[in-house]
Amino acid sequence: MSGTALERLRARRAAVGSALCLGIDPHPDALPDGLEPTVEGIEAFARGLIEAAAPHASAVKINVAFFEAFGSPGWAALERTRADVPRDVPCILDAKRGDIASSAERYAAALLGHLDADGVTVSPYLGEDAVEPFLATGDRLVYVLARTSNPSAARFQSLPANGEPIHLHVARWAAERWTDGRVGLVVGATAPDELARLRETVPGPAFLVPGVGAQGGDAGAAARAADGTWSPGLVNVSRAIALASRGNDWRAAAAAAASVQSALLSGAVLHSEASPVRTAKIGGI
């Protein structure tokens, strides 16, 4: 594919018409029937999910942790899995790396160079030294963690500094510093008030929104907040698709669930105020 990652994302979003981001987080203890809790098992699951569900998604987000758990064989599986993502579907590697300059440059070499990701997630705790090296690869996307979706996210992210929570400082800093649309923010759907306030405060950057579905966040609110004026946002769905069935029909179930999720996160539904949508009940998750 030619062009920048942002151009590929815009094109894909236009083709699919939905903010759905397919999350690939294969835990060996949560595989469908017939797959072993091994590196081969998680790779087969990831491959099957990508084949079944990526056609309905604007992007695929692969969580590096689930491959890294197996060491070098896991990283080899990650390399093959990343290559499985169709070239017209932007691939985000969710690695949440956060290290200082030369180390961050080496992580960028791994994720953007070696694995050729279209985008990555990074932690802001070390400031711009931890972000700039990822932007040095000039055409890729970087999503900075602002307000995450986990239960203890507020511990530091919501500490008030000068009257505003830290996550708002992070968002403002990123939006003022990088204005070309390549830097987005990770904002969890599990904190709807923070999500709305962040979108109001920084209209520019795209949001990558985890936490809908199994984690309880509202998909409609997530999709309405995700798009920035600079670039299209993404709403990540993992378990509601991956675990739509744990039986032998898991591929077909994942395809069907992805189709439903894609529609729920499409503009048609989003712009209808009369149809509040939730994904939490899909597939019993």
Next chain:
Amino acid sequence: MSGTALERLRARRAAVGSALCLGIDPHPDALPDGLEPTVEGIEAFARGLIEAAAPHASAVKINVAFFEAFGSPGWAALERTRADVPRDVPCILDAKRGDIASSAERYAAALLGHLDADGVTVSPYLGEDAVEPFLATGDRLVYVLARTSNPSAARFQSLPANGEPIHLHVARWAAERWTDGRVGLVVGATAPDELARLRETVPGPAFLVPGVGAQGGDAGAAARAADGTWSPGLVNVSRAIALASRGNDWRAAAAAAASVQSALLSGAVLHSEASPVRTAKIGGI
């Protein structure tokens, strides 16, 4: 080796008598003569440094980024390099991971399980969800990033919340939450005032102190602040040892530099107020 990582660290510290932590950060652009800028080159460099310098150190800290840059072959080199660390020298994997519960559990499986590290570094940005899974492997050490040594560290770490910088909140939180000596803090020597205040505020936890030598921090101040009342601290030295010579004599030069650094960070020197020591000039770094 039997016992917990903390017991191994205490025993090693008693045997060596110095807070020196040997940092392994092999950048392909900074290898000595005769080594190629490849994964084989960085592995050979790491192995040579460990053989030459680990005898003088209380611990070895391997920065995962420099191996991960090469993908699965890099991770395979990391596996061999970690195995090269003598079993009586605690091995810390500096990975700065920071992800939510199930992802953090998978990173712990990689670093503490698969690679069998004695300790790891983790980011506090996501709160306890990002730390607890590493403590679930009951006998290992976890160093939480508090105040890092890089130029943009203060961007968020020094934002004042309720009158105190964020890094002090992180330190207090960690010291109040985990009191058994297994959780330490990463505090850079490049911020001496913050280092002193942190030690005064939280006397218990060990500090892992980067930033002396090439980054400009004072080794004596670092070593005086490193030890906690719960467990022995560590002062990391990388470049002053690794780049003591870029010629063919690099192994011997690293051994000699490690011996000097170990002495500088030993109790004998530390307890002499009359001899302020710096490592910045060792080896021309």
